[in-house]
Amino acid sequence: MAVRAALTRNAHELLFALTGAGLAAGAALRWSVGAGAGDLVWVLTTAVALCPAVWWVVDGLLHRRFGSDVIAVLALAGTIAVGEPFAGAVIAVMLTGGRLLEERAGRRARRDLGALLSLAPRVAHRRTGTGLDTVDVSEVRPGELLLVRAGETVPVDGLVERGAAVLDESTLTGESLPVERPAGDAVRGGTVNAGDPFELRATNDARSSTYAGIVRLAEEAAAENAPFIRMADRYSALFIPATLLLAGAAWIAAADPVRAVAVLVVATPCPLILAAPIAFVSGLSRCARRGVVVKGGGTLERLAQARVLLFDKTGTVTxxxxxxxxxxxxxxxxxxxxxxxxxxxxxxxxxxxxxxxxxxxxxxxxxxxxxxxxxxxxxxxxxxxxxxxxxxxxxxxxxxxxxxxxxxxxxxxxxxxxxxxxxxxxxxxxxxxxxxxxxxRPDAARTFRLLRRAGIGRAVMVTGDRADVAGPIGRLVGADTVHAGLSPAGKVEIARDESARAPTVMVGDGVNDAPALAAAGVGVALGARGATASSEAADVVVTVDRLERLAETLAIARRTRSVARQSVLVGMGLALAAMVVAALGFLTPAAGALLQEGIDVAAILSALRVLGPGRDRAPRLRGDEAELVRRLDEEHRALWPRIERLPALADAAAGHAGQDRDAAMDALSGFLADLEAHERKDERLLYPAVARVLGGSDPTGAMSRGHTEIAELARRIGALTAELRAAPEAPEPAGDLRRTVQELYAVLRLHFAQEEENYFVLADVHDPAGP
The missing domain is CATH 3.40.1110.10 (Calcium-transporting ATPase, cytoplasmic domain N)
Incomplete structure (x- = not known):
């Protein structure tokens, strides 16, 4: 497959080089030698493009596609028949150039399961009467006793023979926390021994193991996806018949085949062939600049159509x-x-x-x-x-x-x-x-709001975790449905069911997500932490550890499709107008070919609008302002653990008089001093920068009001602490102090979370591992 793709790419590049060189050589010979030599080279150039164009039409018919290449073939053949070699050479260059651009834009990365297969266990340590033999995993049979060493992958499904096994099952369930399997418990192949060595009684061979099933699911699901169909072909159903009718009418009315060829020349669907690929190439470039690798223009187009979001929990929204x-x-x-x-x-x-x-x-x-x-x-x-x-x-x-x-x-x-x-x-x-x-993740809730705004109508969590853990997180991010306790096969089944009702996009980050990523309309892998099987099976890979990039990519995809459609329609409209002019006899084939060049340029410029700012481009802090946010983000991360200690400090400060109470009040005073300094920096430096970027009359007013509330609570805590130091046995200030510190704790958690979600994301600096 890789060799065939390389040959196709090289053939398109060679065709474009030959036609371009032929057009230039014909012009040079016509000027230096004579019209006959130049026209001959142009005819040969036209023939060079005509032969593959005929094959493209035949290949499309074999695949039940009747595309816009039909007009190009008729135009190329017509220019040769009526003696308009220059027009034919110009069409040849535009046709082969458009094919080359389309091939580059529409080329999809094949679903390489190499990473998934590389993680599969290769050997097993089998107990024998004489000791321990290391054998190929394919030689393991049910009933045999195996030793799984620390850090090794469990080779096959089995039962823990004795003792206890501590396993990292994230490759299968996506759950990040290790689990303990006591003697007699079932263990699945593909999990990792996170504890001491243990003995395993095999219950399956390698081909029947859970991990092997995941590989097969990914392969089968990948094979189900249809190839990308060019946007041009969808408009050809109306454009081609109209062109042929107009060309035929012009020929009959004027009794002149040249007039029909002129109509075909200006109707040559280069805007159709060029506009969509260039728009999608531009969209791919926009995504790449944001740290998102989209594997082809077809993927970007399918992503633009998505209406249902399927997402894993662990490593995705957490x-x-x-x-x-x-x-x-x-x-x-x-x-x-x-x-x-x-x-x-x-x-x-x-x-x-x-x-x-x-x-x-x-x-x-x-x-x-x-x-x-x-x-x-x-x-x-x-x-x-x-x-x-x-x-x-x-x-x-x-x-x-x-x-x-x-x-x-x-x-x-x-x-x-x-x-x-x-x-x-x-x-x-x-x-x-x-x-x-x-x-x-701190950006999870905001990402889901942006996804809803971008057109996602339904969000479904699919996870291998327990329902009591997954449910609250699903509600927090706004999931419509939560499916918990799923195996990889269960995720695939849900992905297929949802895809049958509406275009879907699936987001995940683990090996267990790979089959579902392949089964969904578009699979998105969060691959910032290394190349995993999910990255290999996915159509889109987010290379930075930010979930918000998913919403940006969806918005870019929708804008790309919209601009591509607009550009195609503009090109078609101009071409139709030129066809009418040619049919009336006001355009020769040569003049029509040059006019068609102008139409192509207009379509290309329209398609390049994808590179410019659109509604998908969020405001960003840059330069010194971004560096300021980075410093304040570091202060946030340092303050979070101290905020989490506030309830314990409240209890200690309100407890019995003594050394522990004094230490707690000292800790409170030190924390409040550091907090006040941080809030002053926010108000004096961060908020003005954010206001300039967001615009409006007072975009940070609500957050400034939060600072006022925090300052008031800090003042009350300081006063209560002083009162308690003066009267250590007084019960009233002790109770008030506990309640006030608890209030401050709640306000700070909300305020810090809002700053990180609404402001820190503007500089792309917040650590998703933070609280």
């Missing part, structure tokens, strides 16, 4: 990796910081949750220390000594003793937030629970 969101202390009176101890211990653990805990501690400015005597047990947790304390991190039973009622409340709280729990034990007692969850 960041795709767990993050520490909350710390619940079992005993708030303890002096040890459980997060500091847990993160220090987890520094030596390869577990994905351990890295999230370490990252969360560093974001909060904690200085970690080196652990000692570390022991890790797969499926349970890690244990070691940190700063003289015996620390355990993992399951509740592993971490230490705790009140069962408190554990139930904590687990209910985590379930309500869609979070996973990690328990921290210090010196044999449960000290805290850490809540981690996959955060929603």
């Amino acid at each position: 960041t795709g990796r767990p993050a520490l969101t909350e710390i619940i202390a079992a005993d708030p009176g303890r002096h040890e910081d459980p997060l500091l101890l847990a993160a220090s211990l987890d520094q030596v653990s390869p577990h994905v949750l351990a890295s999230a805990i370490v990252r969360g501690a560093r974001e909060r400015g904690l200085r970690l220390t080196a652990p000692e005597d570390v022991v890790e047990r797969a499926g349970q947790g890690v244990r070691g000594t940190v700063d003289g304390h015996r620390v355990s991190v993992g399951k509740a039973s592993w971490a230490g003793r705790a009140d069962p009622a408190w554990l139930d409340r904590v687990r209910d709280r985590a379930a309500a937030r869609g979070a996973i729990t990690v328990f921290v034990g210090v010196d044999g007692r449960l000290a805290a629970v850490l809540l981690l969850r996959d955060r929603v």
Whole structure:
């Protein structure tokens, strides 16, 4: 296929080069040698274009397409028949040039499943009577006992033989958090062992495994998509009959075949052939400048028609990796910081949750220390000594003793937030629970609003995650329907059902999304984190880690199709007018060919409007203003963890008088001072820059009002803190302080989220991994 595509491309380039050289050579010979030599070269040039043009017509008929090339063939043959070689050479150049442009614009990247296949397991470690043999995965048979080493891909479907397996199933389910499979549980091939080695009893061979099924689904779904049909052919159904009738009438009325050829020459559908490809090439260029690779003009046209959006959850509307969101202390009176101890211990653990805990501690400015005597047990947790304390991190039973009622409340709280729990034990007692969850992208809600504005009428979430986790996120971003707990085959089935009712676009980022991306009308892969099978199976790849680019691309696609249609209609209208003039005898074939050149230029200039600004181009901060937003964004990321600590500080500051209360009030005072400095920068630097870009009378007025509310709450907290320091035993200021800090917490979360969604996106700098 690749060789055939290269030959086709080279043939178009050669034809254009030959006809262009022939037109120039004929003119040179006619001037230097004589009219006969020049006309001969022009006739040969016309014949060079006529032969492939006849084949293009025949090939179209074989594929049940009756396209605009018919007029070009008649015009080329007519110029030779009536002795108008110059007109024929001009048509030849325009026809082959248009074909070359169309080939470049309409060329689609083939759905290469190389990345998907490269991830498939190749070998397996089989237990034998004499030890362990490494064999090709195709030799594994059901019932055999295999060893899956740490970090390896599970070769086939099977059952955990003994112990527990900790697996990264994101390749199949898209879920970023690892899962534990105890002895006897089923394990699917294609998942990754994220824990210690474990033994697996095979239940399928490699051809019947889950992963192999994903590959087959992607291949089958890719084969179902129809090829791109040129926009020109859709207008040919009316244009061709009208042209032939007018040419025939002119011939009969004037009894002169030259007049009919003149009509055919100006009717040569170069605007049809050129305008649409140039518009789509321009649209592809616009997308590329925004970090989006669209695999061909046909893909861009189908994207412009999309009315239904299918989207995965994990890694698409969420960041795709767990993050520490909350710390619940079992005993708030303890002096040890459980997060500091847990993160220090987890520094030596390869577990994905351990890295999230370490990252969360560093974001909060904690200085970690080196652990000692570390022991890790797969499926349970890690244990070691940190700063003289015996620390355990993992399951509740592993971490230490705790009140069962408190554990139930904590687990209910985590379930309500869609979070996973990690328990921290210090010196044999449960000290805290850490809540981690996959955060929603800060630009997700805004992206879905823009998609609705761009023409998406229905949004459907398709995910392998649980319904209780997927449902709230779907409602947050405005999904009309949420399908949870889906396998890759289930996603394909929904994509096919939705595609049967309306043009669809599917967005995903994991291997498990690849079949659905191929089954949908247009597949969009978020490929910023590396080349994955979804990127290979998709028609559109967003190379930057910003979901908002999807809405921009859809808007560009719609504008591109609109401009292409307008350009084609303008070209056809001018050509029809010229045809009438030619039919009346006021245009010779040679003059008609030159006029047709002018019509082509008009159509091309119209198509190039895609490169200019349109409604799809959002306002942007640039230069020094963009750098300002980057600096303020860094301050936001530094302040977020401190904002998340406000509820705990409120409880501590309103607690019993003593060292803990004083430390909490000091922390509050320090936070409020830093917050005030940040808000002043926003008001003095960021908001004026945003106002200049957005325009209007006062586009940042509502956000400035938020600053006023934050300042008032900060003032009240300062006054209550001073009152509490003066009267430590007074109950009223303590209660008021707790309530006021909780109010500030709620206002800041909303205000920061609004700034990041509405303002920071203007400079494309916000880290989607942020809160």
